Amino acid sequence: MGRLAVIGVGVMGEALLAGARRAGFDDVVVADAAPGRAEQVAQQYDATAAPTAEAVEGADLVLLAVKPQYLPEAVQQIAPGLSAGAVVVSVAAGVTTATLEDGLGPNVAVVRAMPNTPALIGEGVTAISAGSRAGDSALEVAEKLLAGAGEVVTVPESLQDAVTAISGSGPAYLFYLAEAMVDAGVGLGVPRPTATQLVAQTLRGAAGLLAQDDAHPTLLRERVTSPGGTTAAAIAALDAGAVRADVAAAMRAAARRSQELSGQ
Ligand SMILES: NC(=O)C1=CN([C@@H]2O[C@H](COP(=O)(O)OP(=O)(O)OC[C@H]3O[C@@H](n4cnc5c(N)ncnc54)[C@H](O)[C@@H]3O)[C@@H](O)[C@H]2O)C=CC1
Numbered sequence: 378m379g380r381l382a383v384i385g386v387g388v389m390g391e392a393l394l395a396g397a398r399r400a401g402f403d404d405v406v407v408a409d410a411a412p413g414r415a416e417q418v419a420q421q422y423d424a425t426a427a428p429t430a431e432a433v434e435g436a437d438l439v440l441l442a443v444k445p446q447y448l449p450e451a452v453q454q455i456a457p458g459l460s461a462g463a464v465v466v467s468v469a470a471g472v473t474t475a476t477l478e479d480g481l482g483p484n485v486a487v488v489r490a491m492p493n494t495p496a497l498i499g500e501g502v503t504a505i506s507a508g509s510r511a512g513d514s515a516l517e518v519a520e521k522l523l524a525g526a527g528e529v530v531t532v533p534e535s536l537q538d539a540v541t542a543i544s545g546s547g548p549a550y551l552f553y554l555a556e557a558m559v560d561a562g563v564g565l566g567v568p569r570p571t572a573t574q575l576v577a578q579t580l581r582g583a584a585g586l587l588a589q590d591d592a593h594p595t596l597l598r599e600r601v602t603s604p605g606g607t608t609a610a611a612i613a614a615l616d617a618g619a620v621r622a623d624v625a626a627a628m629r630a631a632a633r634r635s636q637e638l639s640g641q
């Protein structure tokens with residue numbers, strides 16, 4: 378599998394590193410700008426810590442997991458040390474493969490990826506797109522890396538802003554819904570720990586039903602909704618509050634922000 382370098386081991390870098398270890402990558406170097414962070418993560422995942430510029434030396438595969446705002450600096454640091462033919466996978470929201478290719482030079486293949494935080498428990502989903510110099514073998518190696526963190530789908534880069542709005546930011550929408558449900562449950566008199574347990578297991582169970590073959594959200598919702606019953610009353614209140622339109626507006630805002638980040 379060759380050597381993997383992970384540049385930036387914050388929330389997402391650590392989640393994908395855990396996945397990479399599960400997928401069998403056993404020669405891993407990690408770097409982070411925060412003092413002591415790389416050493417701590419290296420110890421936890423049986424990897425080696427190195428400064429950013431040195432971490433990529435001899436690496437066949439490089440995972441870039443720093444915030445978009447800090448990416449130009451990280452790219453500048455790693456470009457001189459990259460091996461010819463290395464594959465660089467970036468998870469930075471809104472940063473195009475063209476921008477990365479400009480900064481990294483002509484000798485590497487770039488793959489843009491949008492993962493999500495359930496990667497932490499191997500239940501993530503990542504959408505990947507090939508840059509202009511990334512052929513099938515580069516996509517395959519990126520897929521191997523990311524498959525340890527969950528499912529992987531390939532999309533044209535033109536859809537990256539949209540998939541960021543769906544699955545990249547998506548877990549936050551569900552946590553937001555969970556917070557609202559717990560608070561409302563407490564408002565209805567249920568103790569907070571019990572309300573939290575009920576909401577968490579309801580989301581887990583509903584997600585399990587949705588993940589079954591041929592599952593359709595509309596049919597699943599209809600199965601819960603008895604004529605003249607409690608669910609019908611709840612859904613009518615959601616519709617009166619235009620929640621469906623609000624979800625669409627929220628996702629358009631996320632896609633727009635992803636696009637804005639491309640211009641920065
Ligand atoms: N958190 C999420 O749900 C998702 C995040 N992403 C993307 O993942 C990237 C990382 O996000 P998070 O992990 O949430 O951020 P984070 O802030 O938790 O981690 C970023 C890490 O990069 C380190 N860093 C910054 N500059 C560096 C440099 N030059 N060399 C080495 N390390 C450096 C920071 O010290 C930090 O530990 C972002 O580009 C974000 O767009 C993508 C999908 C989902």
Ligand SMILES: O=C(O)[C@@H]1CCC=N1
Binds near residue numbers: 545546
């Ligand atoms: O909020 C963000 O910008 C990152 C990208 C997708 C999820 N978190």
